[in-house]
Amino acid sequence: MRILEIPVDPQAQREWLEDQLLEPDITSLIVELEAVAKTHSATSTVPCGEDNETRTIHKAFAGEQSDWIRNGLGSMSDDAWRKLVNHPHLLFELQEQIFIENSDYWKPKIDAVARRRHAVLTAIPVTDARAIRKLRWVLLALAASICALVVGSQVYNAKTGPTIASSAWGWNESVASRTFSTPEEYLTWISQGANAWFNKDPQSVDEFRQRLDELRAGCQRLIDGEHDELPAATRLFLVARCKEWKAKFDVTAKQLRDSPDQFVELKKRTDQSVRNAIVVLDQMTL
């Protein structure tokens, strides 16, 4: 229960509340405070119910909140604290105003929360990269064998008809031989690349792991790509989205390593993430 952690010192209380406004799940804190406030109103003569005066933060605090939104909660009076705790739904509006205003006081705090998350996400590819560097020589040695296998498989395919699945699907396909006359055409190609994820339905952990690794590799290709076909703003936007998708897929890959038994759930989640990516890409072409 978060309300049991409220510090005793008034200054520390305000700082604690500032943190809560940026941390996950403000709703559960508000639910807790509401429950206490309702119990309080049933046992005391102080009216705690919803009334016109506490419907909005402007009505409840008569302008005092402007200073909190600009300069933090340090100046919050004890009366205001009590009113906020007794009418915690006001925290929703206060929080929204803080995010909209994005003042010089709050902006570094919001950025710091976002940076912490970025640090967690970027730590995963770094670990992968280190592992890959260690394996570089092994991979080089394997490369020759793979080349031989690819040539062999092509000869085999030419003779037998069915194709053996190649990792060059979707975003891993080479763009070099293609020409795009418009940015929309290029984005459509990328969207179709995402759609290729659904061409196969991995049935085992190993199959899913391989497919996911290929998806991540394709994602990295998009991040590293020049995308000359796109206007600068769209290019930036696309790469930023790709980084987000890659970060999610990296997290999924890590979770799969840690808990392979969760693979069905992780596959479902990846399917949904790819679907979301396709919606974004399709929207970008409009």
Place this chain on the structure above:
Amino acid sequence: MDEQQGTSHRNVVDAWFETERNRLWVFLRSRVGSESDADDLAQTVYLKMVGGTFAAATNLDGWAFSIANHAVCDHFRGKKRRPSTFIESDTAIQDNSATPMMQLLATEESQRSSEILRHCLAGLSKDELVVMQARILGNDHATIAVDQGWGTANRSEKTFHRAKRKLQDCIRSKRGDDENS
């Protein structure tokens, strides 16, 4: 919206999203509690912004966060954590008197949490409840002791810790019952 206006609108939205998506993400995570859901919702907000229209005089930040608020509510409805008070009628969900934010407090999950907490608070003794409420209202133990005529802050402190332990045990037990049923 003609093609030129559409492109200009897209550029404005893209530029905003590029610089402000972290702020939007922190806000969304705070509302939904999960990083993964915040990622998906940020994309939803972007799409709604691209697909929507706003007047030149509109505050872009305000518009974006208003879309974000509605997206959070849709998200909870999609997870079948829809407001229990609105279960009987879909039209009631569009009732303007219930803001998207207030609807969050009416989700089944929120209502269940509130129910459990109120049940557990009701199990505290009168002294324990008084101390608990006074602490949350910001009073220190010395002030509470004076208000209650207890002589020393020690009694208030001990009462608070006992109440805290009782609440934690009660909530754990009720949550366990929920999971078992």
